[in-house]
Amino acid sequence: MLYYLFQWLQRYDIPGAGMMGYTSFRALMAIILSLLVSTIWGDRFINMLRRRQITETQRDAATDPFGVKKVGVPSMGGVIIIFATLLPCLLLGRLGNVYMLLMIVTTLWLGALGFADDYIKIFKRDKEGLHGKFKIIGQVGLGLIVGLTLYLSPQVVIRENIEAHGPDGQVQVVHAAKEIKATQTTIPFVKSNNLDYADLTAFCGRHAQAAGWVLFVLVTILVVTAVSNGANLNDGMDGMAAGNSAIIGLTLGILAYVSGHVAYAGYLNIMYIPGSEELVIFICAFIGALIGFLWYNAYPAQVFMGDTGSLTIGGIIAVYAIIIHKELLIPILCGVFLMENLSVILQRCYYKAGKRKGRKQRLFKRTPIHDHFRTGMDMVEQGCRVVWSRPDRLQHEAKITVRFWIVTIVLAAITIITLKIR
Numbered sequence: 001m002l003y004y005l006f007q008w009l010q011r012y013d014i015p016g017a018g019m020m021g022y023t024s025f026r027a028l029m030a031i032i033l034s035l036l037v038s039t040i041w042g043d044r045f046i047n048m049l050r051r052r053q054i055t056e057t058q059r060d061a062a063t064d065p066f067g068v069k070k071v072g073v074p075s076m077g078g079v080i081i082i083f084a085t086l087l088p089c090l091l092l093g094r095l096g097n098v099y100m101l102l103m104i105v106t107t108l109w110l111g112a113l114g115f116a117d118d119y120i121k122i123f124k125r126d127k128e129g130l131h132g133k134f135k136i137i138g139q140v141g142l143g144l145i146v147g148l149t150l151y152l153s154p155q156v157v158i159r160e161n162i163e164a165h166g167p168d169g170q171v172q173v174v175h176a177a178k179e180i181k182a183t184q185t186t187i188p189f190v191k192s193n194n195l196d197y198a199d200l201t202a203f204c205g206r207h208a209q210a211a212g213w214v215l216f217v218l219v220t221i222l223v224v225t226a227v228s229n230g231a232n233l234n235d236g237m238d239g240m241a242a243g244n245s246a247i248i249g250l251t252l253g254i255l256a257y258v259s260g261h262v263a264y265a266g267y268l269n270i271m272y273i274p275g276s277e278e279l280v281i282f283i284c285a286f287i288g289a290l291i292g293f294l295w296y297n298a299y300p301a302q303v304f305m306g307d308t309g310s311l312t313i314g315g316i317i318a319v320y321a322i323i324i325h326k327e328l329l330i331p332i333l334c335g336v337f338l339m340e341n342l343s344v345i346l347q348r349c350y351y352k353a354g355k356r357k358g359r360k361q362r363l364f365k366r367t368p369i370h371d372h373f374r375t376g377m378d379m380v381e382q383g384c385r386v387v388w389s390r391p392d393r394l395q396h397e398a399k400i401t402v403r404f405w406i407v408t409i410v411l412a413a414i415t416i417i418t419l420k421i422r
Contacts, residue, residue, distance in 0.1 A: 038292025078309020084289035143221030188418030230337025231314025
């Protein structure tokens with residue numbers, strides 16, 4: 001809203017009104033505003049949760065192994081992240097931009113889904129929360145909305161990056177003059193860094209392009225569901241999910257910024273996406289909200305984000321990556337989320353295989369994988385064989401969290417580096 005107000009003021013030559021026209025200025029304003037909202041208003045919101053006894057009641061134990069109480073800590077703190085993200089976007093963003101609108105819809109959609117889950121857990125005292133099938137339906141529904149919007153909207157176009165040989169024999173990257181709708185996405189380690197989904201459906205003949213869009217929508221659904229659930233699983237330690245998501249968000253923000261700038265897109269040899277620079281405002285608000293939330297969520301946590309926050313931040317990361325055509329970089333960038341998902345799946349399969357043979361066995365001491373590191377062998381079921389039992393000693397939650405942050409930082413750097421390795 002402020003963006004349009006200052007645009008109107010600029011017509012009357014009001015000094016300083018033109019600042020809102022700069023993406024960098026609005027991005028910095030967004031991160032400052034979201035930080036202020038999440039820290040100042042967040043404190044009041046946490047006190048309200050405490051007064052109304054909207055607190056954690058379903059933790060595995062009343063205290064962690066180091067004596068810090070977990071039960072009784074206010075939950076549903078994801079509302080802070082959502083509000084602190086959306087307010088700067090509504091004030092500073094261009095609301096006519098289809099990418100900004102998609103991110104706002106994503107935040108509200110998954111925020112509502114996570115809120116319903118937390119409401120059932122806290123107020124209905126149902127440990128299972130919202131039934132899993134309803135979560136999947138919600139995530140699939142969002143994937144369909146995002147995929148179909150990107151397919152149907154005339155604003156969603158790209159300019160393809162093309163490698164050309166200059167007079168001196170050096171390879172130069174130029175972008176096509178014509179904007180097109182395409183099913184291309186960025187993929188590392190290959191020439192031109194592009195993969196066209198339509199190429200994978202070439203067997204459909206003259207319907208290959210349409211089939212490519214169908215495949216794109218299916219990939220969108222898969223990515224949204226996987227990343228959203230991965231972030232949900234990662235939210236098991238104080239500051240873990242918020243810190244990892246802020247690092248991932250920063251990386252995606254860099255990729256969105258260079259994708260919206262022809263010269264920078266040419267340097268990384270990625271497609272130019274007109275309008276994607278507006279996403280920088282959203283991601284700055286998102287990062288600011290997460291950092292502000294960390295003020296209260298760092299160990300020992302004063303508030304938990306709950307599914308209201310974890311499902312939302314995972315969905316935001318997934319949809320953001322899809323919009324800027326970087327969804328195939330997600331397995332690298334969100335490697336921590338991927339490992340959380342895989343650890344649960346592998347643990348369950350291995351445990352069931354042993355159960356059929358009449359023996360107790362596990363791959364890890366506990367899952368998701370971060371719980372493996374804060375579980376001592378004395379806390380494992382008697383007579384159960386554990387394949388990976390190291391470390392033998394109990395690790396402090398704060399140390400595990402910071403080490404997971406470091407892994408995510410390394411993966412973020414690798415994600416960007418892979419675009420230059422072809």
